[in-house]
Amino acid sequence: MTTSTNGYKVGSNLERMIRSGEFVVTGELGPPQGHHAEEIREKAALLKGYVDAVNITDNQTAIVRMSSIAAGAIVVQEGLEPIIQMTCRDRNRLAIQSDLLGAAALGCQNLLCLSGDHQSFGNHPGAKNVHDIDSMQLVQMVKNLRDENIFECGDVIKEGGPRFLVGAAVNPFGDPFEWRPYRLAKKVAAGADFVQTQLIYDIPRFKEFMKRVVDMGLHEKVAILAGVGPLKSVGMAKYMRDKVPGMIVEDRYIDGMTDAITGIEPLPPLTKRRKALKAQLQELGEDDPARAEIEAELAELAPRIKEIQAERNKNWREKGIQMCIEQIQELREVEGVAGVHIMAIEWEAAVKPITEGAGLLPRPNVGSNGSG
Amino acid sequence: MIVAEQKPLNEIKTMIADAERVLLVGCGTCVTVCFAGGTKEVDLLATSLRMSTKLDGNGKVVDEFTVQRQCEWEYNEPLKEKLDDYDLVVSLGCGVGVQTLNEQFPQKQFVPGLNTAFMGLPTEQGVWEERCAACGNCILDKTGGICPIARCAKQLLNGPCGGSQNGVCEIESDVPCAWQLIWERANDLGQIDRLMELQPAKDWRTSRDGGPRKIVREDLRLVAHEEE
Known part of the structure; x- marks a missing residue:
């Protein structure tokens, strides 16, 4: 039985938002490394009302987490619309299609097709990867399930195929840079309805990418959601710049985070002192009278360090949110950008102040699909 | 070519622990070219095993022999008459060689001295890279x-x-x-x-x-x- 979709491919809230021309906001929710549903419900509560749909990651960075489909089904129960992430790393075409039938049965309507981070990054580096199909072929397969009612093998699905709005990822910062607009064109040709980009911390380069995309007319065929995320610290900004493959971070973000804590007493001298004192304690015998003085200094240091850490974190987080709002405002002006994808990793509470600050609240009501 | 590398000495020693008399069999084709299992490497490994087992206090007889191509029956024929003298044979051929020998001479056990890595080429002296996955x-x-x-x-x-x-x-x-x-x-x-x-x-x-x-x-x- 194919449900009537009133001219929509799927009728999900995400599709309605895209079609309405409103500026779209998606978020991200990472399932727990455990089996408790409560954690998902808590995160969903932090996002509900502030995003139009939320990505549910699939063993992100190749670390085992609760299934994205199971977590997505819980998110559906919470009244939030999931975008199920599906990687080609862990499943072959049989498992993917089987899981998609299940996902559809559980009320999931949006799917993001990914290659998947290599397993060497995760907690099972010795695992065998699958990559039976690639993300491009996955996009095509999911489109064919929906539009042709056929499985990958060509068999007809008599009751009609599962219907998903098909998403894909785009990394404007990966190399070869000149290839990236072409790769997007290929994903569009394969059937992508929307794409979400890698985190953007280099807006000039993103604009350069978008200029090519607009010249090729791709923005008229696919909804492009620009990826943003609030930084939490200088360390995080530097980590993203230096360690995350396919990521470029402009100096202004590093500088912004560095400036955010000027005026706060520097922490490193205190932590170094603490380390030195602890080392001294190790050297001394249990009854050594010199211990008392060292322990007293340590006791005095502890609350000072804690206080400075708290102050730094507060300033960093405020700055991170502020810079994210500025990013959104700047990206909103870029031709061809249909919305933003906010990745507040393990910091879902940031989504409300970000969307609020960027003037994106309340989220428009574009009508329910009546089937969920 | 097939590219392989020698297993760690201790792993080979564990495999031959129960044998008194051991024959090492090299292969004159791919693994000779990638310096893993030709006459020279067989010689070096045999010497290492003799010295090492002697130092351990249970010195073994370790003899050497290299055939031109372990993955074809006819090249392995000269081995036939030697096998009775040994408890165990370590093949320094690729995985195909080890299996050919086990299949051809089922009365004897052949264990691998190499890890077969991939099909590739030397991109510079001492560096090999994979090129074909035989899909x-x-x-x-x-x-x-x-x-x-x-x-x-x-x-x-x-x-x-x-x-x-x-x-x-x-x-x-x-x-x-x-x-x-x-x-x-x-x-x-x-x-x-x-x-x-x-x-x-x-x-x-x-x-x-x-x-x-x-x-x-x-x-x-x-x-x-x-x-x-």
């Missing part, structure tokens, strides 16, 4: 002569993933991104449009996924086989 259905015409099955960590058929940066793969900074190479080559050949063709899901039946593979050439068989 059984070559697509090198579509990818500028660079294989994404063997050389892309995710075996992608439709372009690079998001982890390609500055020409290297996300898994390791000394691994070139296969798709960067394919892109550059297509650019040089003026064939970017070919990369825009959507490559469909690959039929892996010709690869290992179809089960153990076999090629039968009736035109070459000496005895005609008539299947019902």
